[in-house]
Amino acid sequence: MNANEPPKALRGVGNFIDDRFHLAKMGEKNLRKVFPTHWSFMLGEIALYSFIILLLSGVFLTLWFDPSMEHVTYDGSYQRLNGVGMSRAYESTLHLTFDVRGGLFMRQVHHWAALIFVASLVFHMLRVFFTGAFRKPREINWVIGATIFMLATIEGLFGYSLPDDLPSGMGLRILQGVMMSLPLVGTYVSMFLFGGEFPGDLIIPRLYSLHILVIPAVLLALIAAHFMILWHQKHTQYPGAKETEKKNIGAPMFPAFAVKAGGFFFFTFAIIAGLAAFVQINPIHLFGPFSPTSISAGTQPDWYMGFLEGSLRIFPNWFDVNIAGYAIPTAVLVPGLGIMGLVFTGPMVWPFIEAWITGDRRPHNVADRPRNAPTRTGLGVAAITFYGVLWLAGSNDILSHTFSISLYTTTYIFRVAVLVGPVLAFIIAKRICLGLQRRDRETLEHGYESGTIQQLPSGEFIEVHKESSENMVHVLQSKKPLPRIDVDATDENGVESPAKRSIMGRLREGLAHWYTKDNVSFDGVRPNSGHHLHHDGFEDAAEEHDRSETVRTP
């Protein structure tokens, strides 16, 4: 009798399954799966858990919500709207709020979970981007993730439009207005989507079937694929003494990660439930039903649509043209469709652009420290700045009111900021990265500053440096020279290859130079070899001078 033998009931179930699927070996292998531990790896988990919460709360809402645009006159529990004309969709949302116990709570859970879902997707993507975890072999999973982000945004917009309250109808109106601006096909697209003119009586049932069936099904499939690929390729990890390109270090799936992740699911759910209980979100009963003739000033869309709202606000009509009387409203097309396309597709193509520039086709399992890829980090910060400026511009009326600046002045400020901000952000972020690289190089060579001050017999004060730990040395040494593998290709006579001489070759070479030029070299730096670690109390000034030279040399 072995004490580690599973109890009889469990053995029975296990045998029943194994007799049919032959799962013992595969099951053990998967229970032994390793998950590296770092706080930033929880961002994707938050997204997964909030998606599960969205499915659960969404199903609850469908039990009462009626996606009909039939016109009714309200006569129900919410006295203030009695006698007001509205759609069935809005009426059933009021019913959910004031006649179903827990209905308001579930509505708020659903809305908060949606906001957190998109937010965690964004932060998860930023983590993956800045650590280079999207590189080979994980590019496809990155593209799937970017697609999930795009669908999540659209799914959120559609869900926001369903209750048919005033802001939700306004969001739909803007969507329709953007659609109409498309040259030639705009009016057709709008007519087909809305089943006629705006608002018609079909758009909510149509969005409903997309919102509760089509898009969630695609999202679920993509999330499953995302997770299976992650499972198959294994998680990336940060550099360390044991962490290498060959070995994945972390907690095993069973039992540690399973319980840890389970606990984290409950935390995520608790935060969302707490917000839903105590922080009001989307109080549609205060907004009133949709009417195409009314609007309330200061209305804000959900946060993830803010960047589109901002770009629509600040993009001027200076480039609008009329060709033979036909209107091409670039002030709608560029901010409404162009910027949206850039935000959604830019991330998808980046891994392939970066690999093309650097020529780096090696597989990577150890993630980059953002400072060690300064150009990428700079571009990422520039993209955040661009997005952030647009997002702030989406509330320029509120900013104008709050800070007593003229409304038009805020528009001009944002127009300048959206162009200058990303450039400045790129330069600053890249410089910070290079500065950190230099400090890393110094720490690697000279050890770290211990905080202990010594006075030398000569009267000079020095700070004692201590040797970095083995782990720290590994972290610092994880900085590899940035690859420019086949960009410098020349044949044995030093003649450039035809590919290099082509226009694309020239462009690629230029970009590769730009991408790698400022990188700080760690060549020839031996860990803990610096003289600061070998103070014998008689350091001369020349040596001190020499040290500062070393630091400045890239």
Add this chain to the structure above:
Amino acid sequence: MTDHNNTNDDADNGRVIGTPTGGDSETLVGPNADAHGEHQGPYPADETHVWPEEVQRRGEKVAALWFFVAFLAGVGFFVAYFYFHPNAQDEPSIADPATAQYANMAIGGTIALALFAIGAGMTVWVRQVMPHYEVAIPYDEFPSAPTEKASFGDFFMRGAHESGFIKRKLMRRTLLLAMAPLGLAPIVLLRDTGPLPGDKLHHTIWRKGMRMVVEGTDHEIREADLENEPGGMITALPKHDESDPEHAHGLSLNEQAKSVILLIRMPEDDFNPEMERLNWTHKGIVAYSKICTHVGCPAALYERTSHRILCPCHQSTFDAANGAEIVFGPAHRPLPQLPVTVDDEGFLVAGGDFSSAPGPTFWDAERGA
């Protein structure tokens, strides 16, 4: 969970690193004797850092406390749920907005606390009862061996040849031909999702002689009503014909969305003399479509002193004293103007339809239809 790569800290926290587990921990991993007399768990000893028994015992108590809190909060949820009533007759009822807020806090708060306590208990369980693991598994090498690839390619091509798909061109091409109409069928099937635009977007229900009513009240508007209007602006709709069965319940939202206007009155001298349709105004009263030509929000804000109409969505600004020309913002074209006159009884009436298609600017919005 952040210190996995800093084993020095682990030691400081009292974790037993890389040592065979003591007698206490045998109860955790079972007494299964190992030939090497080392660690008996499923993971090697140097990867499993077991907590001392007293730490584990304390962890168990803390976790149990959290789980008990979760149980109480869960019971609290039932109490909260049945304490409130869904129907307006019984008290306290969630039909009352203030009570609904309290019910939401009670129902949601108890659930949130229960969820949080379970999460906290599980976290204590992982961090203080379960060993700390640092397990290694190898990453896979992804490209298959060249022999495997070659074998696959060889098998695949032989199969493809065997199937005849490559050699039998007629069959292959007719199959692809057969696919083309079927592939287009789903797109064709969507044809009836909506009507063709035609000239629908160019026309509204405004007709010559149609009276104007205040939006929301159906009060017919006289010239004098605007003099008494402090803001100098009224949102108006066409007066619908109640005898027409189509409009028995008022205007449809589609009709409202196209025909809604801003009626503005200003001193006649304030109009720009070069305004194109100055003769469409009546004694200082001018009417413009309320729907912004940018993306269709109602341009609802009017500033009397500067005669500016502002759309609150994207801040397109139009000059009401000059044919609603664009003063600022992203709109493509002025707000369409509606001719205003008075009828025999002194009511304001339309002199015809808008000067161009109302609503968001589209491809042929400025071309007559």
